[in-house]
Amino acid sequence: MSEHSRSGVPAGDLPVLRLRRNEDRRIRAGHLWVFSNEIDTARTPLTGLARGALVQVLSDRDQFLGYAYANPNALICARILGRDAACPPDRAFLARRLAVALSLRERLYREPWYRLVFGESDGLPGLVLDRYGEAVVGQIATVGMEALREEVSAAIASVLAPRVLVWKNDSAARDLEQLPKSLAVSCGEVPEELGVREGRLHFSVPLRAGQKTGWFYDQAANRALLARFLWPGARVLDVCSYAGAWAITALVNGAAEALCIDASGPALEYAARNAAANGVSLGTLRADAFDAMKALGEQGRRFDVVILDPPAFVKRKKDLPQGQAAYRKLNQLALNLIERDGLLVSCSCSWHLAADDLVALIQAAARHTGRFVQILAAGGQAPDHPVHPAIPETRYLKAFFCRVVRE
Numbered sequence: 001m002s003e004h005s006r007s008g009v010p011a012g013d014l015p016v017l018r019l020r021r022n023e024d025r026r027i028r029a030g031h032l033w034v035f036s037n038e039i040d041t042a043r044t045p046l047t048g049l050a051r052g053a054l055v056q057v058l059s060d061r062d063q064f065l066g067y068a069y070a071n072p073n074a075l076i077c078a079r080i081l082g083r084d085a086a087c088p089p090d091r092a093f094l095a096r097r098l099a100v101a102l103s104l105r106e107r108l109y110r111e112p113w114y115r116l117v118f119g120e121s122d123g124l125p126g127l128v129l130d131r132y133g134e135a136v137v138g139q140i141a142t143v144g145m146e147a148l149r150e151e152v153s154a155a156i157a158s159v160l161a162p163r164v165l166v167w168k169n170d171s172a173a174r175d176l177e178q179l180p181k182s183l184a185v186s187c188g189e190v191p192e193e194l195g196v197r198e199g200r201l202h203f204s205v206p207l208r209a210g211q212k213t214g215w216f217y218d219q220a221a222n223r224a225l226l227a228r229f230l231w232p233g234a235r236v237l238d239v240c241s242y243a244g245a246w247a248i249t250a251l252v253n254g255a256a257e258a259l260c261i262d263a264s265g266p267a268l269e270y271a272a273r274n275a276a277a278n279g280v281s282l283g284t285l286r287a288d289a290f291d292a293m294k295a296l297g298e299q300g301r302r303f304d305v306v307i308l309d310p311p312a313f314v315k316r317k318k319d320l321p322q323g324q325a326a327y328r329k330l331n332q333l334a335l336n337l338i339e340r341d342g343l344l345v346s347c348s349c350s351w352h353l354a355a356d357d358l359v360a361l362i363q364a365a366a367r368h369t370g371r372f373v374q375i376l377a378a379g380g381q382a383p384d385h386p387v388h389p390a391i392p393e394t395r396y397l398k399a400f401f402c403r404v405v406r407e
Contacts, residue, residue: 014054014055014056014067015049015055015056015070016044016055016056016057016058017049017055017056017058017068018040018043018044018060018062019034019039019057019059020040020060021060022060023038023060024059024060027057027065027066029390030389030391031080031390031391032080032388032390032391033076033125033391034057034068034076034077034079035077036072036074036076036077039077040060046070046072046077047072048072049072050070051070051071051143051147052069052070052071052144052146052147053069053144053147054067054069054088054089055078056068057078057080064085065080066080066083067082067083067088068080068081069081069089069142069143069144069145069147069148070144071142074176074177079120079144080125081123081124081125090151091151091154091155094151094152094155095159097122097123097124097155098116098117098156099159100122100123101122101124102159104384105131112132112133112134113133113197114130114131114382115128115129115130115131115218115382115385116131116160116384117129118386118394120394121385121386121387121388121391122386124152125142125144126140126144126145127139127140127141128140128213129156130212130214130215131160132195132214132215133195133197134162134163134164135162135164135165135166135191135194136156136160136162136164136165136166137166137167137168137194137207137213138165138166138168139167139168139169139170139212140167140174140179141171141173141174141177143178143179146177146179149167153165156186162187163187163188164185164187164188164189164190164191165186165187166183166184166185166186166191167182167185167186168183168213168214169182169184172315183208190207190208191207192206192207192208193205193206194207194210194215196214196215198220198223201248201249201278202277203215203244203270204273204274205270206270209266211267218349218381218385219245219399220382221380222345222397222399223249225399226246226249226253226345227249227253229376229377229401230250230253230255230305230343231254231304233255233256234250234254234255234256234304234305235255235257235258235302236251236255236257236304237259237306237307237337238258238259238260238309239261239292239293239307239309239334240261240262240289240308240311241260241261241268241284242262242267242270242309243267243271243274245274247260247271247275247282247307248271248274248275248278248280248282250305250307251275251278251282252278255305257282257283258280259285260282260283261289262284263286263287268285268286272284289310289330290329290330290333293333293334293337294333296337297336297337302339303337303338303342304338304342305338305342305345306335306337306342306344308330308331308344308345308346310327310330310347310348311349312350313348313350314350314353315350315352316352317352319352320353323352324361327353327361328361329365331344331346331361331362331365332365332369335365335373335404336369338404341404341405342404342405343401343402343404344362344373344404345401346358346362346399346400347400349396349397349398351392351393351395351396355378355398358398358400362402366404371404371405371406371407372404372405372406373402373403374402374403374405376402376403378398378399378401379398379400379401381396385397
């Protein structure tokens with residue numbers, strides 16, 4: 001497969017996807033996604049490809065652009081895996097990609113609790129791997145990566161040799177690729193809980209019933225930044241708290257009290273347990289975030305620090321108007337609960353909501369509530385979620401640390 005014809009196209013038996021004229025510019029610039037309307041279907045019909053098949057992507061002039069896996073039934077009909085014609089995506093290729101990803105995380109973190117692979121940003125589109133000490137939890141979002149799962153599992157075993165490797169394939173992204181949701185184990189036994197270390201803190205989270213792979217490593221750097229803006233005796237409200245990471249971080253850094261709001265009872269039970277494990281205590285309130293903050297305001301409750309870390313309100317571009325209204329309302333309710341000189345931490349994991357748009361929504365909420373807001377810091381996803389410069393979709397997390405005073 002490493003041999004080349006005179007046109008520069010690698011020899012081999014992989015099927016070909018040929019792009020239409022001038023549709024190769026974005027791919028040459030570094031993007032990894034090929035859209036179905038970019039394919040010259042007269043010369044290389046998409047319908048002839050099997051779901052998940054490995055292919056060669058060629059320009060309209062038969063220039064090799066990369067190896068990819070294909071899904072003829074999806075808008076993103078192919079995702080580039082590699083651009084070196086001499087290195088097809090086999091087990092050795094996957095092991096090299098994992099080793100490169102691991103070298104970054106080992107440089108960033110002293111202990112093995114981090115996101116090991118972040119999809120396209122690590123050259124492995126459709127794959128997420130989170131490391132929990134001797135356990136690895138993976139999620140696959142695409143039919144092409146699903147077809148490579150056994151090879152990926154073998155590559156993980158050769159590079160890391162984890163005691164446990166679990167595939168928690170329950171993300172909504174699988175629906176788009178017509179993939180079933182499942183929980184499968186490649187080695188070891190499926191643990192009921194996962195242990196997490198974040199700095200000097202220790203947490204436990206459920207695996208089966210947990211969100212994502214069990215933990216939100218992407219917020220770790222922002223939680224560390226929170227300590228910079230806290231003061232002794234602060235009263236903290238952690239909205240959409242999950243297992244209490246934000247609240248516990250605040251408490252061990254001097255906050256006097258913290259209340260966690262979440263719609264999940266089991267998540268709040270873990271929050272209370274995690275607080276005790278770190279030598280602090282917190283309150284919990286199981287409720288819808290909007291309803292709970294409205295009720296707290298009516299009760300006259302006030303806080304010095306309010307942290308908003310909601311799920312994505314904008315999952316598709318067409319949801320943007322409704323999502324913007326939800327973010328504005330959430331921030332408006334939060335601002336009403338903040339004392340005369342307090343702190344708002346407002347986050348969004350919606351890629352379709354730009355950072356400047358979130359700032360505008362915070363400002364609109366401030367004007368509506370008679371508050372003056374000063375942005376002290378802007379955070380993003382932790383460095384184990386690196387951004388691919390050619391793929392804006394890989395920069396998704398926003399966190400604004402805002403001082404709030406009354407007008």
